[in-house]
Amino acid sequence: MPRPRSSDSLCRVIAIANQKGGVGKTTTAVNLSAALGLLGYKTTLIDIDPQGNASTGLGIDRSSRGCGSYGLLAGTRDFSDIARPTAVNGLSIVPAEPDLAGAEVELVNLQDRESRLKSALQSARQKITGQDYIFIDCPPSLNLLSVNALVASDSVIIPLQSEFLALEGLTQVTNTIEIIRRKLNPELSLNGILLTMMDRRNNLCEQVEADVRGFFGASVYRNVVPRNVRLSEAPSHGMPIFLYEPKSAGAVAYHEIANEFLARDTALVTQPRKVPQPT
Ligand code: ADP
Numbered sequence: 001m002p003r004p005r006s007s008d009s010l011c012r013v014i015a016i017a018n019q020k021g022g023v024g025k026t027t028t029a030v031n032l033s034a035a036l037g038l039l040g041y042k043t044t045l046i047d048i049d050p051q052g053n054a055s056t057g058l059g060i061d062r063s064s065r066g067c068g069s070y071g072l073l074a075g076t077r078d079f080s081d082i083a084r085p086t087a088v089n090g091l092s093i094v095p096a097e098p099d100l101a102g103a104e105v106e107l108v109n110l111q112d113r114e115s116r117l118k119s120a121l122q123s124a125r126q127k128i129t130g131q132d133y134i135f136i137d138c139p140p141s142l143n144l145l146s147v148n149a150l151v152a153s154d155s156v157i158i159p160l161q162s163e164f165l166a167l168e169g170l171t172q173v174t175n176t177i178e179i180i181r182r183k184l185n186p187e188l189s190l191n192g193i194l195l196t197m198m199d200r201r202n203n204l205c206e207q208v209e210a211d212v213r214g215f216f217g218a219s220v221y222r223n224v225v226p227r228n229v230r231l232s233e234a235p236s237h238g239m240p241i242f243l244y245e246p247k248s249a250g251a252v253a254y255h256e257i258a259n260e261f262l263a264r265d266t267a268l269v270t271q272p273r274k275v276p277q278p279t
Pocket residue numbers: 020021022023024025026027028053140196197198225226227228229231232233235
């Protein structure tokens with residue numbers, strides 16, 4: 001498939017964030033970036049969660065992490081030196097090395113502590129020709145690592161698990177994004193809220209979907225991620241779903257989500273979408 005983006009268009013940076021753990025951030029980061037790589041877009045996933053689940057999910061186990069996103073935050077490594085290829089054509093990864101766990105404490109004392117990643121990626125955006133998308137898989141808290149991701153990004157995707165009280169957690173993350181937009185990164189827009197682990201047989205899931213769509217309208221992805229056991233098995237084989245089980249419902253969904261992502265991102269370039277705030 002030809003790349004619709006022109007080769008001289010700027011690389012776009014997208015954070016995948018939600019302060020709640022276990023909502024499908026990493027699963028989305030791995031499989032959405034893999035889908036885009038397979039569609040012919042030059043894509044890199046940066047893992048800034050010290051747990052390193054995205055790194056594991058793309059086949060880089062703990063012992064072989066070497067230099068990764070800590071070097072970017074510390075300013076000691078260049079993006080192009082530490083991004084490495086994965087088994088998916090077109091997809092590279094900057095893994096999370098164990099040092100990242102201490103980064104938050106160290107960052108507090110550094111100058112421009114909120115914009116370390118932004119500075120590291122600015123040079124990457126200029127230097128790397130043909131890089132289309134950089135995704136950042138955030139840790140499950142709104143700490144300095146997540147703030148760095150949101151400050152470095154053009155837009156954010158919020159994965160949301162379809163469960164009881166989902167909306168309450170969502171308000172917390174949209175408030176934080178709005179504060180960052182006002183104070184640190186006026187360019188930050190919302191790419192979309194993505195409902196994950198949808199079980200159509202469960203009435204509660206459907207109710208949550210109706211509530212979230214009622215409140216956030218067009219900000220919510222039309223496509224949802226179904227609950228699919230293949231998606232949860234793939235990371236232990238170090239593979240995105242497209243290599244592990246390409247015919248699974250999870251693979252089909254993330255392929256559709258990648259197409260919806262592209263349409264949403266193209267629309268955002270001309271018309272940024274602010275994060276809706278509760279009235
Ligand atoms: P987060 O990064 O937000 O903490 P993960 O993507 O790691 O969340 O997902 C949490 C757990 O749920 C993981 O074990 C993952 O494999 C599983 N999981 C995520 N999405 C799905 C899905 N659509 N269907 C089934 N299991 C899923």
